[in-house]
């Protein structure tokens with residue numbers, strides 16, 4: 001049977017990033033991510049994992065080369081179009097970025113409300129998802145009064161509730177115990193099975209080995225693709 005070649009959803013071409021008064025984080029980095037794929041994004045602390053995710057979320061421009069997102073040159077995207085593109089992307093930042101004046105359930109319901117879904121329906125769905133991640137007791141609490149692990153799960157629920165085309169998760173299991181970490185990764189796998197492209201940045205070197213997904217390994221400004229079962233050159 002002929003299978004249709006998956007479309008390229010993210011592309012970096014000779015991409016460079018030099019911060020003013022800061023490091024050259026990326027230098028001629030090349031990367032192609034096909035729709036429907038699942039990657040772990042790895043590399044030492046400071047290698048640029050969080051920065052690369054921010055670039056995909058149009059939160060940080062490159063200083064050289066090209067980035068294409070959904071087939072569009074990132075620099076040609078008009079400022080007013082950025083929110084529409086971001087709606088296709090679910091994101092869990094390393095520092096969560098929850099809305100401090102909203103309750104847990106309202107934080108999670110936000111992406112649905114923005115799309116015009118009935119607020120009551122949105123809250124019900126958000127509450128269901130929060131129950132699923134074990135947060136049924138804190139639905140109406142302000143995230144600032146919760147633990148890091150609880151805030152992380154709220155951020156994840158908010159990222160997945162709108163069934164985004166792309167899910168970017170920065171250290172999503174950094175603050176939770178092993179059991180919850182596995183549950184969250186299975187949630188990402190379920191989303192991937194229904195078509196979401198997933199990129200999970202992690203320090204945890206064991207994670208990519210437990211799940212059958214390739215790695216994008218960042219080091220010294222470049223990205224190396226490590227297939228499932230493959231090894232890094234340095235090892």
Ligand SMILES: Nc1ncnc2c1ncn2[C@@H]1O[C@H](COP(=O)(O)OP(=O)(O)OP(=O)(O)O)[C@@H](O)[C@H]1O
Nearest residue numbers: 019022023025044045046047048049050051052203
């Ligand atoms: N706004 C900024 N201005 C200057 N330098 C920055 C800025 N943001 C990030 N950097 C630098 O870019 C490099 C990459 O940082 P980044 O946070 O992406 O690394 P990381 O791989 O996510 O690290 P970790 O594993 O510790 O989370 C670091 O040297 C950092 O200091």
Ligand SMILES: [Mg+2]
Nearest residue numbers: 049050094170
């Ligand atoms: Mg980081």
